[in-house]
Amino acid sequence: MAWNEPGGGKQRDPWGRNNGSGGNGGNGPDFEKFLKQLRARFGRFGRGGGGLFTIIVALLLAWVVLSSYTVIDARQVGVVLRFGQYSRTLPPGFHLKLPAPIEHVSKVFTTQVRSVSDRATMLTNDENIVSVDFNVQYQVSDARKFLFSMTDPDETLKEAAEAAVRSVVGNNNMDTLLSGQGAELVAKTREALQSTLDGYHCGIVVTEVSFQNVSPPDQVRDAFDDVNKAREDKQRIENEAQAYASQVVPVARGAAARIAAEAAGYKAERIARATGDTERFKLLLAQYRAAPQVTRERLWLETMESVLANNPKVFDGSNGRNMIYLPVDKLFGKSKNGSQPSDAVKGAAVQSSSTTGGGQ
Structure with missing residues (x-):
């Protein structure tokens, strides 16, 4: 029997529930x-x-429930206002508070580095006009002062930075500004700016100040560029001169020390030789006083020996005949270019010497 066929005054469905009007006769819910x-x-x-x-x-x-707590990020602090008046400052973390509008939390980033930049034209101490591009980076040190001491923090900081830059530039001349003394000027600007901000009680600490560009007006820029180039050339030449002096002076000192050492050695040699000659003369004098004739002969023989030993000697055995002299010692020696004479030259020289009766 089908489930939808009438039977027993009831109409059944495939889930076993009674489809009649009234209560829930089955096991499922009554939708x-x-x-x-x-x-x-x-x-x-x-x-x-x-x-x-x-x-x-x-x-x-x-x-x-949703407005009775707040979560402060690690980079932030929370300033709690109760009916618009400052109540307390919340550190990073989860905090409970009174629901709005009783208490309201303003979150301020204290670790974020903010920056402002500006360009200003100002007058130097020597009455020259200069254009300065500067950049200031800062962080929030006191969130309460940062929120309630200024209406526009960036604009306030920009004006205070321009005033500090003007005070520093006005106390220096153009050559100082263009001569590369930027670090000292930046330090003075930072100190002046921080002093001004501390007077405003604005809760800002300056982390960095930089001069991105310091340039004269366009009308006189070429002249100032020439001055800077001349200054750079002067510095370069001075550095080259110092390097040359550092190289030459040690060499000259070494040469002077060498010459002084050679002179001292020559002096010692001459003194020693003179001393030896003096002693030798004294010994000869003593021998001469003892035997003058023998000493004179011995000195003559020694002198002739030293003279003849260093000079060539030629003996004439021709008995008055013509003699051809051949420098055999030079022919047997080295020639001017350092080469030895050939055996034929040596034989011819010996034969010529034997035929003429000459000898060495």
């Missing part, structure tokens, strides 16, 4: 009854105060 109850509750909106009050209370409770 129609649930929908009727839901429509009945929401149908009372506008006709009774009980349902609307419940929703309002639920919304109020949700609003109180």
Whole structure:
């Protein structure tokens, strides 16, 4: 028998539930009854105060729960305002607070590095006009002062930085500004700017000040460029001269030390030789006094020996005949270019010497 065929006064469905009007005769939930109850509750909106009050209370409770805490990031601090007046400062983390609008939390980044840049034309100490591009980087040191001491922090910092730059530039001349003394000028500008900001009680600490460009007006820029080039050339030439002096002076000192050492050695040699000659003369004098004739002969023989030993000697055995002299010692020696004479030259020289009767 099919499930949808009438039988027994009931109509059954495939889930085993009774589809007749009335209660829930099966095991599953009665969706129609649930929908009727839901429509009945929401149908009372506008006709009774009980349902609307419940929703309002639920919304109020949700609003109180969601607005009674705050989470401060690690890079931030929270400034709590109670009815618009400063109450306290919250460190990073999770914090409970009174719900809005009783307390409101303003979060301020304290680790973030902020920066402002500007360009200003100002007058130097020697009444020259110069254009300066400067950049200032800063951080928030006191969130309360940062929020309530200034309406526009960036604009306030820009004006204070321009005043500090003007004070530093006005106390220096153009040559000083263009001569590369930027580090000293930047340090003075930073000190002046921080002093001004501390006087404003604005809760800002300056971390860096830099002059990105310092240049004269366009009308006289070429002249100032020539001056800077001449200054750079002067510095370069001075550096080259110092390098040359560092190279030449040690060499000259070494040469002077060498010459002095050679002179000292020559002096010692001459003194020693003179001393030896003196002693030798004294010994000869003593021998001469003892035997003058023998000493004179011995000195003559020694002198002739030393003279003849260093000079060539030629003996004439021709008995008055013509003699051809051949320098055999030079022919047997090295020639001017350092080469030895050939054997034929040596034989011819010996034969010529034997035929003429000459000898060495």
